[in-house]
Amino acid sequence: MNSEDALSLGEETLTIAQMAERTGLSADTLRYYEKAGLIEPVRRSAGNQRRYAATDLDWVEFLLRLRATGMSIADMQRFARLRADGGATVADRLVVLREHRSGLGERIRVLQQNADALDEKIDHYERLLSPQPETERT
Amino acid sequence: MNSEDALSLGEETLTIAQMAERTGLSADTLRYYEKAGLIEPVRRSAGNQRRYAATDLDWVEFLLRLRATGMSIADMQRFARLRADGGATVADRLVVLREHRSGLGERIRVLQQNADALDEKIDHYERLLSPQPETERT
DNA sequence: CTAGAACTTGGAGTGCACTCCAGGTCAAAT
DNA sequence: ATTTGACCTGGAGTGCACTCCAAGTTCTAG
Numbered sequence: 200m201n202s203e204d205a206l207s208l209g210e211e212t213l214t215i216a217q218m219a220e221r222t223g224l225s226a227d228t229l230r231y232y233e234k235a236g237l238i239e240p241v242r243r244s245a246g247n248q249r250r251y252a253a254t255d256l257d258w259v260e261f262l263l264r265l266r267a268t269g270m271s272i273a274d275m276q277r278f279a280r281l282r283a284d285g286g287a288t289v290a291d292r293l294v295v296l297r298e299h300r301s302g303l304g305e306r307i308r309v310l311q312q313n314a315d316a317l318d319e320k321i322d323h324y325e326r327l328l329s330p331q332p333e334t335e336r337t
Numbered sequence: 338m339n340s341e342d343a344l345s346l347g348e349e350t351l352t353i354a355q356m357a358e359r360t361g362l363s364a365d366t367l368r369y370y371e372k373a374g375l376i377e378p379v380r381r382s383a384g385n386q387r388r389y390a391a392t393d394l395d396w397v398e399f400l401l402r403l404r405a406t407g408m409s410i411a412d413m414q415r416f417a418r419l420r421a422d423g424g425a426t427v428a429d430r431l432v433v434l435r436e437h438r439s440g441l442g443e444r445i446r447v448l449q450q451n452a453d454a455l456d457e458k459i460d461h462y463e464r465l466l467s468p469q470p471e472t473e474r475t
Numbered sequence: 476c477t478a479g480a481a482c483t484t485g486g487a488g489t490g491c492a493c494t495c496c497a498g499g500t501c502a503a504a505t
Numbered sequence: 506a507t508t509t510g511a512c513c514t515g516g517a518g519t520g521c522a523c524t525c526c527a528a529g530t531t532c533t534a535g
Contacts, residue, residue, distance in 0.1 A: 216481070226482085227524055235522095246531045248482055261458070268451045272522065286465075293462040300455050307452065310445050313406045317438050320399070324431040327424075354511070364512085365494055373492095384501050386512055410492065476535100483530065489523085500513065505506100 212242070212250035222259050229259075235272060237262055237279050268303045350380070350388035360397050367397075373410060375400055375417050396420075406441050 215226045222229070229249075232238050238259065241249045265275055278295055281288040353364045362370070367387075370376050376397065379387045403413055416433055419426040 214481080225524075228522085230483090231523065244482095244531085246482085248531070264451050264454055268448065268455065289462055289465050293459065293466065296455065296459050296462065300452065300459060303448065303452050303455065307445060307448050310406065310441065310448070313402050314438065314441050314445065316402055317406065317434065317441065321431065321434050321438060324427055324434065327427050328431065352511080353513095363494075366492085368513090369493065382501095382512095384512080386501080478535090479533095481530100481532070484528090486526085488525070491521085493519085495518070496516090498514090500511105502511085503509085505508080 210252060212252055213256065215249045215251070218249075218251045218256065218259070221256060222263065224259070224263075232259070232262070235276060237272070237275050239279075239283055265299070268299065269306065270299060274299075348390060350390055351394065353387045353389070356387075356389045356394065356397070359394060360401060362397070362401075370397070370400070373414060375410070375413050377417075377421055403437070406437065407444065408437060412437075 213221065215229055218224075218229055219226045224232070229238070233241060233249075238255065241251055241255060244250050262275055262279075265278070270278075274295075278292060281292050281295070351359065353367055356362070356367055357364045360367070367376070371379060371387075376393065379389055379393060382388050400413055400417075403416070408416075412433075416430065419430050419433070
C-alpha cells in the first residue's frame with residue numbers, strides 16, 4: 200500500500216511526483232537540478248526510481264529560497280558544491296550567504312524606491328482623471 | 338561643434354549613443370525597444386539617424402522603472418500601446434499601473450520574508466562556526 | 476498476470492530579453 | 506579624396522532556466 204521496499208529502513212521517502220507536489224517544482228525541474236549538481240544524487244528504489252529523503256526536501260526548500268531571492272543556478276551550484284565538500288566549507292558558505300543577503304537588502308531597497316516612484320506616477324494619473332473637482336483637497 | 342541640423346528647431350536632441358549613456362541601455366537595446374513598440378518611432382536626422390527628444394528620455398526612464406520592478410516586455414508593450422492610443426486610455430493605464438504596483442508590493446513583502454529566513458540561516462551558520470566561544474571574542 | 480500509470484534517460488525545444496554581426500550609409504577630419 | 510567613426514538595417518546568435526519528448530522500464534491495482 201505504500202512505498203516501502205528494498206532501500207527503506209524506516210525512513211520515509213518521497214517519489215519525484217510527491218517531491219514535485221511539496222516543492223512546487225516540476226519533476227523535470229527536480230531532475231534538471233540534480234543533473235546540474237544542485238541536488239546530490241538522490242537515493243534510488245530497487246527499480247532505479249528516485250526516493251527523496253526529508254533532508255533532500257529541506258535542501259530543495261532552501262534552494263528555492265535562494266532562487267526566490269534572485270540567486271542564479273550558477274551561484275547555487277557553487278554553494279551546493281561547498282555543501283557537498285563538507286563541514287570545512289562552512290566559513291565559505293557563510294561568506295556567500297552574507298554577500299547574497301546584502302545584495303538582497305540592496306535590491307529590496309531599490310525596489311521600494313521604485314515602488315514609491317510608481318506611487319507618484321499613479322497619483323499623477325489620478326489627477327489627470329479628476330479634472331476640476333472644485334472642493335478638491337482642503 | 339554640436340548636433341544641430343535639418344530637423345532641430347531649438348529642441349535639444351540626443352544621438353543614440355547619448356541616449357545609451359544617459360539611460361544605461363545599449364544602443365542595440367534602444368533599437369530593440371523601438372522595434373518592439375516600447376518606444377514610438379524616434380525622429381530622425383536628415384541622414385536617417387535617430388535623434389531622441391527629452392520626452393523620449395523621460396519615457397525610457399519610466400520604462401526602466403517598470404522593468405526594474407519586474408514588468409515583462411510584453412506588458413510594457415501593452416502599456417506603451419495604451420499610451421500611444423492617447424488620452425482616452427488614461428483610466429486603463431491607471432488600472433495597469435495599480436495592478437503592477439500591487440504585485441510589486443507583494444513581491445517586496447515576500448522578498449523581505451525570504452531575507453528574514455536567510456538571516457536565520459546565517460545565524461545558524463555563525464553558531465556552527467563558534468562551537469565553544471569560551472573566551473572567543475573580547 | 477496484465478493494463479496502465481508513473482518513472483527512467485538523453486537530448487531537443489522554448490521563451491525571454493537581449494546582443495552581436497555583416498554589409499551598407501553618412502558626416503567630419505585630414 | 507579618403508579615412509575614420511558613428512550610425513543604419515535585418516537577421517542570426519546567446520545565456521538562462523526550464524520544459525518537452527521519445528523510447529524504454531518499473532510500479533501498482535485488479
